[in-house]
Amino acid sequence: MKNIFIISQNTFRELLRNRVLYALLFFAAFLIILMIVLGQLSFTEQFRLSVSLGLASIHMCMAALTIFIGGSIVYREIDKLTILTVLVRPLSRAQFLMGKYIGFLQLMFVFALGFFTLFSLSLSFMGFNYNLIDFAIVFFGMCLEVMVLLAVTILFSTFSASFLTIIFTLCFFFIGHWSESLYELIKGSYDPGYSEVIKLAHILLPNLEVFNWRLQPMESFVTAASFGKAVVLSLLWTACCMQGATLIFRKRDFA
Amino acid sequence: MALEVHNLCKTFRDKLTMQKRQVLFDVSFEVQTGSITGFLGSNGAGKTTTMKSLLGLLQKDSGDVTFFKNQYPDFRQHIGYMPERPYFYEYLTGLEFLVFYGQLSLRESRAQIRLRAVQLLDKIGLSHAKDKLLRSYSKGMLQRIGLAQAIIHDPKFIILDEPMSGLDPDGRAQIIELIKELGQKGITLFFSSHLLDDVEKLCDRLVIIDKGRILFEGTKQTFMKSGTSGYEVSFLAKNQLQPQKVSAPDLAAVQNVLQRLQQEAAVLISVHEPRVTLEEAFAQLKREKSLS
Numbered sequence: 001m002k003n004i005f006i007i008s009q010n011t012f013r014e015l016l017r018n019r020v021l022y023a024l025l026f027f028a029a030f031l032i033i034l035m036i037v038l039g040q041l042s043f044t045e046q047f048r049l050s051v052s053l054g055l056a057s058i059h060m061c062m063a064a065l066t067i068f069i070g071g072s073i074v075y076r077e078i079d080k081l082t083i084l085t086v087l088v089r090p091l092s093r094a095q096f097l098m099g100k101y102i103g104f105l106q107l108m109f110v111f112a113l114g115f116f117t118l119f120s121l122s123l124s125f126m127g128f129n130y131n132l133i134d135f136a137i138v139f140f141g142m143c144l145e146v147m148v149l150l151a152v153t154i155l156f157s158t159f160s161a162s163f164l165t166i167i168f169t170l171c172f173f174f175i176g177h178w179s180e181s182l183y184e185l186i187k188g189s190y191d192p193g194y195s196e197v198i199k200l201a202h203i204l205l206p207n208l209e210v211f212n213w214r215l216q217p218m219e220s221f222v223t224a225a226s227f228g229k230a231v232v233l234s235l236l237w238t239a240c241c242m243q244g245a246t247l248i249f250r251k252r253d254f255a
Numbered sequence: 256m257a258l259e260v261h262n263l264c265k266t267f268r269d270k271l272t273m274q275k276r277q278v279l280f281d282v283s284f285e286v287q288t289g290s291i292t293g294f295l296g297s298n299g300a301g302k303t304t305t306m307k308s309l310l311g312l313l314q315k316d317s318g319d320v321t322f323f324k325n326q327y328p329d330f331r332q333h334i335g336y337m338p339e340r341p342y343f344y345e346y347l348t349g350l351e352f353l354v355f356y357g358q359l360s361l362r363e364s365r366a367q368i369r370l371r372a373v374q375l376l377d378k379i380g381l382s383h384a385k386d387k388l389l390r391s392y393s394k395g396m397l398q399r400i401g402l403a404q405a406i407i408h409d410p411k412f413i414i415l416d417e418p419m420s421g422l423d424p425d426g427r428a429q430i431i432e433l434i435k436e437l438g439q440k441g442i443t444l445f446f447s448s449h450l451l452d453d454v455e456k457l458c459d460r461l462v463i464i465d466k467g468r469i470l471f472e473g474t475k476q477t478f479m480k481s482g483t484s485g486y487e488v489s490f491l492a493k494n495q496l497q498p499q500k501v502s503a504p505d506l507a508a509v510q511n512v513l514q515r516l517q518q519e520a521a522v523l524i525s526v527h528e529p530r531v532t533l534e535e536a537f538a539q540l541k542r543e544k545s546l547s
Contacts (some may be wrong), residue, residue, distance in 0.1 A: 018346070254307065
């Protein structure tokens with residue numbers, strides 16, 4: 001545990017000192033505020049529109065940060081050869097990956113908290129009345145999705161370069177969000193072979209829509225069961241991806 | 256014995272063509288406890304591959320690697336390693352960098368490790384740069400802090416891959432001094448280098464590799480003797496002022512030369528084994544091996 005903690009703290013510090021990250025954060029904050037303000041253009045549904053646009057932009061920013069920055073945290077160590085002096089220390093490769101994972105997750109949780117605060121303050125500033133718990137639920141769902149996305153990113157980065165990792169994870173992200181809709185669309189298909197393939201993909205690939213609770217502030221639809229299911233699924237998918245990543249990483253040469 | 260390597264083999268596979276290329280062929284050698292062993296070989300001979308295979312950074316195809324006769328549950332606790340190119344975490348300061356590596360290897364409190372790091376920075380002459388980010392360090396400073404990360408946990412065995420490469424004479428002298436100091440403390444050192452002059456100054460034992468095969472393993476003296484070819488007799492011939500030299504392959508031949516000189520009334524100046532440098536001995540060994 002001590003080794004995981006040391007690697008995670010180092011990763012966290014590395015990310016905090018990354019200047020590119022601050023540029024992205026500034027852009028994200030600007031986008032969120034812009035979306036909330038844009039919602040004001042609606043004639044009757046100002047609250048609904050502001051909240052939907054604001055939460056959608058936060059979701060996109062968190063996913064983008066996870067995929068684009070997270071996609072390089074392991075690869076950069078391999079590419080810059082910093083991994084050589086770390087892996088000759090008494091720590092396992094699994095501990096190294098877990099440390100990188102937790103370090104990045106720590107940072108994303110800090111960002112989520114920051115976005116949450118910014119979003120709530122902006123809504124208050126606009127004079128909207130809202131239930132803070134509903135927004136906390138939405139942000140918790142986003143954090144669960146980040147956990148899964150990051151584990152997938154780490155899995156891909158154990159065997160591919162940064163660019164490919166980003167491409168693979170982007171594909172995973174879009175499939176994960178669209179698989180439900182595709183499945184619904186294809187269910188009525190006349191081609192049985194095609195619909196079987198989609199059915200199989202629907203079963204095998206994670207459905208990231210289980211973490212999408214962005215309508216909660218308007219419709220209060222998240223039940224204890226759906227909440228529990230999302231938590232269990234996120235832990236399961238994360239564990240599977242990290243296990244896979246460890247198996248590949250253990251066999252990897254660092255030439 | 257600090258390290259025993261038996262029949263180490265390593266093959267790389269090309270990522271595109273999937274073609275196999277064997278780079279280490281039954282590499283076997285030993286490193287004695289407390290010795291300073293130089294690992295010599297040309298570019299691409301297999302030095303870095305061997306070192307990385309010893310440390311588990313490369314998965315070996317076959318062979319056995321035993322550190323400290325397996326007396327420790329995790330040998331890495333007692334190993335220090337500095338890779339060939341000193342790429343380190345450039346977003347860390349010198350002090351943070353050493354504390355990070357100390358924490359990974361030591362079971363001491365953060366305060367104790369910090370104290371160790373400060374003392375070490377002072378020792379390697381970098382205490383003035385302890386709060387500067389590594390990205391602002393010069394190549395020589397990086398090499399020194401690289402060596403410091405390898406010794407922060409007082410290892411019993413240090414592996415250095417080309418520790419003097421790319422350094423100016425001052426930087427090289429500093430690293431040589433540090434290595435000497437470590438050797439005097441009884442720490443086992445195993446290092447590769449292209450700079451044979453430095454190896455000659457530092458090492459007591461040598462392991463020589465070429466094209467993935469071990470060519471020589473033994474003391475520096477034995478190796479340098481193997482580069483000599485017999486004896487050299489210097490003399491002044493009768494009525495001559497210019498000294499002349501004759502080579503003799505063995506002691507019997509020297510005897511014959513001396514008898515002849517006596518008969519010719521020549522004046523004997525000296526009989527000695529010609530001294531060769533490590534570089535000459537290395538070149539000769541490679542020539543012999545390529546002929547055989």
